[in-house]
Amino acid sequence: GNSVTQMEGPVTLSEEAFLTINCTYTATGYPSLFWYVQYPGEGLQLLLKATKADDKGSNKGFEATYRKETTSFHLEKGSVQVSDSAVYFCALTISSASKIIFGSGTRLSIRP
Amino acid sequence: GAVVSQHPSRVICKSGTSVKIECRSLDFQATTMFWYRQFPKQSLMLMATSNEGSKATYEQGVEKDKFLINHASLTLSTLTVTSAHPEDSSFYICSAQGQGDYEQYFGPGTRLTVT
Numbered sequence: 001g002n003s004v005t006q007m008e009g010p011v012t013l014s015e016e017a018f019l020t021i022n023c024t025y026t027a028t029g030y031p032s033l034f035w036y037v038q039y040p041g042e043g044l045q046l047l048l049k050a051t052k053a054d055d056k057g058s059n060k061g062f063e064a065t066y067r068k069e070t071t072s073f074h075l076e077k078g079s080v081q082v083s084d085s086a087v088y089f090c091a092l093t094i095s096s097a098s099k100i101i102f103g104s105g106t107r108l109s110i111r112p
Numbered sequence: 113g114a115v116v117s118q119h120p121s122r123v124i125c126k127s128g129t130s131v132k133i134e135c136r137s138l139d140f141q142a143t144t145m146f147w148y149r150q151f152p153k154q155s156l157m158l159m160a161t162s163n164e165g166s167k168a169t170y171e172q173g174v175e176k177d178k179f180l181i182n183h184a185s186l187t188l189s190t191l192t193v194t195s196a197h198p199e200d201s202s203f204y205i206c207s208a209q210g211q212g213d214y215e216q217y218f219g220p221g222t223r224l225t226v227t
Contacts, residue, residue, distance in 0.1 A: 032214050043118070043205050043221040044156070051214075089155065093214050099146065100207075100216055104155045 002027045006090045006103035013080055014111050021075040021106050023064075023090035031092040033057075033066050033073040034100070038087045047075075047088070082110045115139055116208045118219035125196055126227055133191045133222045135206030141186035142208035146216060147179075150203040162189055196226040 007022040025031065032051045036044040048057030053068035062077045073090060090103040115138040125131045135145060144163050148156040160176075162168035162183035170176045178200075180192040189208075193200050203223050207216035 036218075041221075041223075044207075044218040046215065046217075049215070095214065099158055099161060102155045105153075107153070 002031070002092065002094060002101050004090050004092055004101050004103035006088075007106050008104070009087075009107040010109060011106060012109045012111065015082055016079045017110075019075070019077040019080045019084075019108070021088055021090075021108070023073045023075065023103060025071050025073065025090075025092050027071075027092055027094060029094050031094050033064070034091040034093075035062070035064055035073070035075050036089040036091060036102075038089065038105075040086070044089065080108075080110050082112055084108060085110045114215075114217040116142075116206065116217045116219040118204075118206055118222050120222060121220065122223045122225075124225045124227060127197055128195055130192055130194045131196055131224060133193075133204055133206075133224070135189045135191070135208065135219050137187045137208040137217070140208075140210050140217075142189070143186065143211045144209040145183055145189040146207045146209070147181060147189075147191050148205045148207070150205060150221075152203075156205060159191075193224065196224070198226045200224065201226045 003026045034049045035047040037047045048059040050057040050066035056065045064073050064075045087105045087107050089105045091100045117136045119134045147159045150156050159174045160168040160170045162181050168181040183189040205221045206219045209216045
């Protein structure tokens, strides 16, 4: 079946530290991959996406590369800020007609 | 573009009453809408998928008579929690998807508290 496994949290870092949140997937076919962010008390916002192998999604300093050979889509940021504190969800879809499969979420806290 | 709104953002109701949550796509036509439930510090659980003009498809374990979903137009879907109980207290999030679009656009969520 299709599934997403992501790094368990919580992750606590100091401001300006380097961030990596690991995400791996299992999928039949060729999935599109996403990272969503959820700030406290809010719904989900799409952070970045990649629709085919070797694509790199990027937004707000965050990056993730679609690695088919390792079935991974790790989220990285070179220098985190306090405002990046949120829960991050890795996700996939198989096609436009299919539902999103979410990972369990990783809570990130950044210390000033 | 691609803005989805939910109303209300927070609602408190008494046990045994029903509450309706609206999900609207403001600037696009949503052929498909999804309803999710999120428990504290957990991931989103898909409850049902609804296509405009047809009955919703519920995920296994979700009571369709308790969680009534209507998708009467291309911009509006409603979730009605009937005879609510405290265990129905949760964060409900909708998302909307346009024709042929693989991306879902999420609403800001509705926090339901049943007392």
